[in-house]
Amino acid sequence: MPSSVSGRFRLRLGARSRRTVSRLLVFGPSATILAFLAFPILLALWYSLTNYKLTNVAGPQLIGLDNYLYILKDPQTLDRLVTTLKFVLLSLGIELPGGFAVALLLNRESRGIRALRTVVLMPMMVPFIVAALVWRTMMAPVEGVLNYGLSLVGLPPSAWLGSPTTALPSVVLIDVWTQIPFVSLVLLAGLQGLPREPYEAARIDGASEWQLFRYLTLPLMTPFLSLISIFRAIETFKVFDIIFATTKGGPGKSTTTLNIAAYREGFTYGSMGSALSYVFLLALLIVLVVGVLTMLWRRSSRLTSE
């Protein structure tokens, strides 16, 4: 049986034992991480079945699915779900096409474009909280620079974060600003890996730029688009820091997503059992959505590799 790795490191092992060693080497750290994850998750799951309250010195008592039933019957839950979905769809709806457009732009070769790449990536280097706080200052209704800018072009000022109707779009704007660089980066990597032959062949056949995009680029990029959708979907479903740093779920609950609601239940009001139930319901939702997206991704990967 062939054995040993080339170079100084000589391992004399049979193929089966090499497989076992490989598996053990991967298993070790994974098992540790799993233990660190599994224990808190199982504990949290147990707490979600109790009436655990931080301010209750008596300690948690098992109440079964009461927390979950209360949440499912609570009319506010639907509001929070709708707010979460609005945030997800608005963010993805802007970030994916926007990021794709930026990636297409950056994909051209020119000195100016290369410089532009650095500029476009800058928002990624700013910590979320810092970005949120600075945006909050810029969005101040009276003294903020955004309303000043609007007034210069003759547009009326907006309440931005201060009104229930404009708060969610404002928060989406902040998310879009921080995330488009990442989206465009992933899609740019995809674009640069695309094969040239189909394009050359299509050009010879007289295809227009638009046809190239629609019949070549778009289908070839579907795996990457699905992949980045999965990343962004997970992140936007559980968005927290941007909302917490700006509106904390207000005004009037217009930016209270499921995650923000969980935080308030748990840390502000001390109802940990209830908060954890929110978290698990949110997790279930994310798993379902991501499951669907992952199926799409796998299917599109298989199609494009043919």
Place this chain on the structure above:
Amino acid sequence: MTARHRLQRHRGRSQALAACLLILVLFATACGSTPAPTQVPPQVVASTEVAPAVQEGTSEEAAGFPPPESAKIDWKQFAGTTINALLVTHPYTDAFKAQVLEFEALTGMTVNVTALPYMEAADRIMTDVSSGQGQFDVIFSAYPWDWQFGQFYASLDDYIADPTLTDPEWYDFNDFMPLIIESSRWDRTAGHAIGTGTLVSMPVMFETYILAYRQDLFDKYGVSVPNTWDEFFGAAQALTRTDEGQQLYGYIGRGDYGLGPLMTTLILMYRANGLSDLTEDLVCAIDDPKGVEITEKYLKMVKEASPQGWASVSWDDAMHRFAAGGYAMIHDIDFAAATYENPETSQVAGKVAYAIPPEGPAGRFTSTWIWGLALNAHSKNPKPAWLLIQWATSKKVLLEATLEHNNYNPTRTSVWNDPAVVAVASDWGGGTYRSVVDETFSNYTRLLWTPSSQVTHVADIWTDYLHKAYAGEMTTEAALQTACDEIDSLLIREGIQKP
């Protein structure tokens, strides 16, 4: 086996190794990225002498108040201990941070101070006290936060009565204003009045809510100072106009969610009309038809006499904007006068006057917020922590906090009546500040909330629905009724209201 096959196996193995390394590295960095606590490690102050139990006053005495050294207790009895204090970012906290160095020198202890913004501090207190870990020994507490956290604070009466820890003559407990001490006592039974029960915090600062207005604008446009809430709404409308080419607004005030907007304006209006937040049976009462009427007038003022974005205005936003000019009235914290009257922080210094809160058919009411220092019941160093609380709330230290660090308003009668404090406060608003605060606090300030551990949650729900009514998403009536449904179901769930 072909060379290609060997190559594939080789690649497979090194891929596995690389994957393991990657996981290990990620794991290590994930663990390592938890920031180390920023607390300064405890330093043992070398003390070469045993401090005598009694020291004659050797330091200069400010305004005749005996210095801490003259107290008949051994300040150095816990030398070498480290205690942790959690405070809220607030002018008092600036005073505390500066003064605590003197405490450390006096006692040989080390004090680590953490200051967080209001909401973050509340959440942090919640996690610390409920964990029972006693990470913080001294906590910045407040009426009415204490209604929720008070069960986790130590009863201070025992410490005050302990002669090895407190010198009763020097500390002079009765010097604290009675209403303020009353606010710190509660037996924590929902529905029972404040005033009896354990004392859970020593107050350092109180604020009450009064009217601050631009005397110059009122004179210029011939509007008289409002005495009733209806006149208040009228004045706000009358003064919303262009003034020398600039937009002038009649009113600026808090609108962010929580207790803030309610305790500075709305609940005062309710009480002045004979209404309250909860009935005696702890049933939600904010949707009373008269309450709906008042709320509609209030929201109309906020929409028409105030710029848009009211729902995100916090207390310091409102204060700084009034100080920047462009607003005729604000009904909020009294000690904002320190900001308004200071030419360095205000464009309206010298133009502001103060008035007592407007009244309604049922009388004149205003609310208060009292900050104090509490002792964590799970503290591992309760006695040293008490020394810190005692020291910080003593006459001389509180006076210095007031005079040198703008801690208004101090909670001790002697400090409030100290000639230097009187002189500063009487300067403000052309002399109106001090007399207004005196009159208001003596006659109109009441603890307006119905005591319960859920007061913050109730206020959150109330303001959430105010926001919806403000945005036109619901009529005021529907908003308040839905708010009441939610408040009632909350109180029932918490076992406060009988179903």
